Amino acid sequence: MEEEPLVIFVSGEDDPEKAEERKKSEELRSLWKKAIHQQILLLRMEKENQKLEASRDELQSRKVKLDYEEVGVCQKEVLITWDKKLLNCRAKIRCDMEDIHVSLKEGVPKSRRGEIWQFLALQYRLRHRLPNKQQPPDISYKELLKQLTAQQHAILVDLGRTFPTHPYFSAQLGAGQLSLFNLLKAYSLLDQEVGYCQGISFVAGVLLLHMSEEQAFEMLKFLMYDQGFRKQYRPDMMSLQIQMYQLSRLLHDYHRDLYNHLEENEISPSLYAAPWFLTLFASQFPLGFVARVFDIIFLQGTEVIFKVALSLLSSQEALIMECENFESIVEFLKTTLPDMNTSEMEKIITQVFEMDISKQLHAYEVEYHVLQDELQESSYACEESEPVEKLERANSQLKRQNMELLEKLQIAHAKIQSLESSLENLLTRETKMKSLIRTLEQEKMAYQKTVDQIRKLLPADVLANCEPLLRDLNCNPNNKAKTGNKP
Amino acid sequence: MGNRAEEDYNFVFKVVLIGESGVGKTNLLSRFTRNEFKQDSRTTIGVEFSTRTVTLGTAAIKAQIWDTAGLERYRAITSAYYRGAVGALLVFDLTKHQTYAVAERWLKELYDHAEATIVVMLVGNKSDLQQAREVPTEEARMFAENNGLLFLETSALDSTNVELAFQMVLKEILTKVSKQRQSSSRTNAITLGGAQAGQEQGPGEKRACCISL
Numbered sequence: 126m127e128e129e130p131l132v133i134f135v136s137g138e139d140d141p142e143k144a145e146e147r148k149k150s151e152e153l154r155s156l157w158k159k160a161i162h163q164q165i166l167l168l169r170m171e172k173e174n175q176k177l178e179a180s181r182d183e184l185q186s187r188k189v190k191l192d193y194e195e196v197g198v199c200q201k202e203v204l205i206t207w208d209k210k211l212l213n214c215r216a217k218i219r220c221d222m223e224d225i226h227v228s229l230k231e232g233v234p235k236s237r238r239g240e241i242w243q244f245l246a247l248q249y250r251l252r253h254r255l256p257n258k259q260q261p262p263d264i265s266y267k268e269l270l271k272q273l274t275a276q277q278h279a280i281l282v283d284l285g286r287t288f289p290t291h292p293y294f295s296a297q298l299g300a301g302q303l304s305l306f307n308l309l310k311a312y313s314l315l316d317q318e319v320g321y322c323q324g325i326s327f328v329a330g331v332l333l334l335h336m337s338e339e340q341a342f343e344m345l346k347f348l349m350y351d352q353g354f355r356k357q358y359r360p361d362m363m364s365l366q367i368q369m370y371q372l373s374r375l376l377h378d379y380h381r382d383l384y385n386h387l388e389e390n391e392i393s394p395s396l397y398a399a400p401w402f403l404t405l406f407a408s409q410f411p412l413g414f415v416a417r418v419f420d421i422i423f424l425q426g427t428e429v430i431f432k433v434a435l436s437l438l439s440s441q442e443a444l445i446m447e448c449e450n451f452e453s454i455v456e457f458l459k460t461t462l463p464d465m466n467t468s469e470m471e472k473i474i475t476q477v478f479e480m481d482i483s484k485q486l487h488a489y490e491v492e493y494h495v496l497q498d499e500l501q502e503s504s505y506a507c508e509e510s511e512p513v514e515k516l517e518r519a520n521s522q523l524k525r526q527n528m529e530l531l532e533k534l535q536i537a538h539a540k541i542q543s544l545e546s547s548l549e550n551l552l553t554r555e556t557k558m559k560s561l562i563r564t565l566e567q568e569k570m571a572y573q574k575t576v577d578q579i580r581k582l583l584p585a586d587v588l589a590n591c592e593p594l595l596r597d598l599n600c601n602p603n604n605k606a607k608t609g610n611k612p
Numbered sequence: 613m614g615n616r617a618e619e620d621y622n623f624v625f626k627v628v629l630i631g632e633s634g635v636g637k638t639n640l641l642s643r644f645t646r647n648e649f650k651q652d653s654r655t656t657i658g659v660e661f662s663t664r665t666v667t668l669g670t671a672a673i674k675a676q677i678w679d680t681a682g683l684e685r686y687r688a689i690t691s692a693y694y695r696g697a698v699g700a701l702l703v704f705d706l707t708k709h710q711t712y713a714v715a716e717r718w719l720k721e722l723y724d725h726a727e728a729t730i731v732v733m734l735v736g737n738k739s740d741l742q743q744a745r746e747v748p749t750e751e752a753r754m755f756a757e758n759n760g761l762l763f764l765e766t767s768a769l770d771s772t773n774v775e776l777a778f779q780m781v782l783k784e785i786l787t788k789v790s791k792q793r794q795s796s797s798r799t800n801a802i803t804l805g806g807a808q809a810g811q812e813q814g815p816g817e818k819r820a821c822c823i824s825l
Contacts, residue, residue: 278710279683282634289652323633323655323683362688395689399658408657452663452676459660 193412199232214244239335245423269311276313276321287326322358324403352426397458409463621672631703632711633682639768694725706736707744733762740767
């Protein structure tokens with residue numbers, strides 16, 4: 126780096142004047158040298174300073190980003206086990222899922238959360254490989270950032286409205302909003318079908334709070350494609366409708382009173398749960414809770430939203446039942462519910478770890494499609510002149526009937542199964558009996574023969590004595606029946 | 613008569629706020645129902661609602677106002693909530709012409725899902741940003757007139773015309789209802805057009821008169 130000053134003196138050797146001059150020039154040269162050295166030093170110091178400042182800024186921004194109250198305290202030992210696991214992560218080794226489940230349940234330190242999510246995503250990908258058709262296009266983040274998106278306006282409008290009170294995102298066009306813009310823009314270009322949809326900004330925001338932009342992009346891809354969250358944001362929003370139906374059915378089956386109460390007040394899940402699904406709880410709930418929900422999502426995927434929703438609603442069932450009308454219920458669900466205290470949230474999270482509803486969710490999804498087909502068919506059959514109100518009443522009645530019928534169907538299915546198994550039992554018993562009867566008959570015939578032989582061998586007087594005995598022998602129940610049949 | 617107790621009202625009017633994303637629907641609602649304006653309000657995901665009871669003449673009216681997400685693909689969910697609405701505020705941002713240009717589409721969307729008798733007001737919001745105006749008042753007024761809509765320019769930020777806008781809509785509904793009431797027999801449930809069961813028929817609401825389309 127150090128350079129000689131670019132001063133070249135033309136020097137005459139012997140002249141004293143010239144010597145003087147040379148002396149001067151030497152002095153000058155050393156002065157130059159000194160100055161340059163100092164300049165270089167200064168530059169270096171400045172650079173170091175900048176580095177220090179940058180790292181301080183990074184620390185500061187990390188602090189700002191992770192400015193939330195954690196739900197559940199993470200013990201030191203848990204931190205150590207996570208560190209061990211994260212080391213494995215680099216080696217792409219498959220970890221024991223049970224083990225991960227246990228650690229995750231015990232907690233996640235927020236300083237490691239970003240890394241842990243990436244670790245979980247990697248583990249998930251080691252186990253579930255997306256079919257090629259469903260893979261996102263292979264375009265790098267940097268490449269995407271160079272392009273222009275048609276969704277620019279929609280994204281810009283939402284920048285200031287995503288976590289508007291969080292220090293990292295609140296500054297207009299500050300670091301947080303810029304990163305958010307980049308991330309959403311890149312995603313909208315990558316996933317042309319979904320593009321940008323309100324709700325995604327909250328998911329992207331949560332990711333950005335825990336990792337760098339590029340990592341966040343990778344994790345957003347993971348959530349959307351590998352775990353399938355992108356389906357609910359597609360233009361027809363069909364998948365969201367199915368999810369609303371599934372939630373409604375879960376309530377119907379597991380919390381009937383609550384379900385009835387909400388139905389009576391005409392409160393459908395789309396009224397309160399749409400933001401839960403579309404922002405993965407991030408738009409209404411405290412960040413500590415949201416982060417914890419994300420922990421489980423990275424492990425289990427979309428069904429976590431249902432579990433959390435169900436757990437939230439059931440934990441507050443008594444209070445919801447106390448709300449007497451439509452307005453107070455909605456107010457409770459939108460304002461009071463997300464405002465619960467940390468210990469209540471911890472309970473919810475613990476409950477979610479224990480739940481398994483994948484079978485039900487699948488059954489309800491199939492059911493939804495069946496219902497949809499039936500509705501369509503019946504709507505073709507209907508006359509158009511009928512008043513809407515009548516149709517709607519009939520519709521809701523049919524829906525109720527359908528639900529009841531589906532329930533009955535379930536019961537019937539169970540019954541058929543048990544009947545079939547008992548039939549099978551009976552059949553095997555029957556064959557057993559038949560073979561028993563055959564052997565008994567054979568035995569009987571054998572005895573008959575022996576008796577006949579004995580009869581032949583015995584003298585007449587003895588035979589006369591034995592006659593009553595032999596008669597007794599013939600009187601076994603089988604013979605009786607036979608004689609009864611032949612009058 | 614001043615403000616009445618929240619539970620004490622003669623009518624419940626359901627009013628919906630519709631229009632493009634980011635035109636200020638949520639702040640219009642919070643300005644009217646809570647006299648609040650939030651610089652840092654969240655994106656509306658799905659639907660929200662808020663109520664306020666106002667007195668018009670001798671009638672106490674509970675306005676149940678529904679705020680819907682503006683994003684186009686959300687309409688599959690939000691349009692279900694147009695049902696039963698007797699009033700609507702179609703909001704655009706007068707500093708963004710694009711939000712006004714699509715008013716016609718919003719109107720069609722509304723009439724597809726609500727009764728034709730619904731009272732609609734076209735609202736040009738953000739009138740505090742005069743220097744950034746892109747939609748001339750006269751142009752919007754003409755459009756409103758041609759389509760039989762009420763029209764006002766408002767600012768949720770400095771409160772201009774917000775109260776008036778809602779009052780005008782509620783009054784217009786009330787006028788329609790009163791006419792209806794005179795001609796129809798004195799039943800408890802009042803309707804404009806096709807009859808339908810309302811949402812508010814709890815036993816606790818003694819004086820409530822439900823109105824829905």
